Amino acid sequence: MNNKPIYVTMPSLAPLNEYNEILKTVWERGILTHNGPLVQQLEKDICAKLEIDNFVAVSNGTIAIQMAIKALELKGEIITSPFTWVATVSAIKWEGCSPVFCDIDAETLNIDTTKIEALITDKTVAIMPVHVFGTPCNVEEIDRIAKKHNLKVIYDAAHAIGSTYNAKSVLEFGDISATSLHATKLLNTAEGGGCIAPDKHLHEKLKRIRFFGHNDAKDIVEDGFNGKMTEVHAALGIANLKYYDEVLADRHKKYMLYRNELSTIPGLSFQEVKWGTSNYSYFPVIFETEEQLLKVEKALNAVNIFPRRYFYPSVNTYTEIVDYQPTPISEDIAKRILCLPLYWKLEEKEVIRIIDVLTKSE
């Protein structure tokens, strides 16, 4: 048995000496935070790489969602997906809003746009869809519904750096997108995130909110807080960004290897990309039953391979933090979905071994 454990993901990291070279400049300047030069450079470099206009780097993806809600001054119900990480919902709650769960489309695993309008009440202020596993939502339909009902749209785009719609970054849809630069993401700063607002005024407002509500003259003009990214984190982002294209292409290649090999196995299904292009940064497999999933998980664990049950359980069932609202498709799929290991330095022979164990234990 190969004893080196294989986890669902590992951070994509630039060579340490390249990170150290950038860190040296931090030591020389003695500037560690407060929108320093490296944070500004990272924002500029991300904008250039993704061909977007406005990126506000912040301390994590959860804060990015909270800042988006704050910037849009939302108070009321926000329609969101239950098939997500709990942060989507806790951010809504921390900003004093109430999550309303809309079930998901069984193929894309994203919010089912045909079910949104039935959930709109006079308290609804926004829609917060999630681009699950980097697969873009039906952004045009969401835009149409939002305009019709005068609602704001915030995308939880934690997974969506590198995903596109009509050849444009999916981060530029909606009023604001909130992304994550967490260690597990395609591009990481260890902890980190970003707010993307195509509107210039909102973009400026987000920058003030990130910095205690200061304007340029250092007057407090907003109800802000501390959402700042440090120079040390930005340095890691700049170092890692150099390898972004390579990481993106590598994940896609391994994704296709899994997909091609596993698609012949009866009883397995996969997330479908119906709108735009995914960044292929996760490889979820949907089993016919939870029992099958547990059997495969056990077989993989036995040879030191640790896939993850993302997202399990469906967030609407966390009754310690939300009132239960049924979303049967999300609840069902959450029990049957398993994300297989997929990361930059994962060797192709290991992908083949994972496929082999899965095929034999199915």
Ligand SMILES: Cc1ncc(COP(=O)(O)O)c(C=O)c1O
């Ligand atoms: C869908 C989703 N939203 C939000 C977040 C929160 O991002 P962060 O961990 O950077 O706070 C995550 C975290 O992985 C996530 O998966």
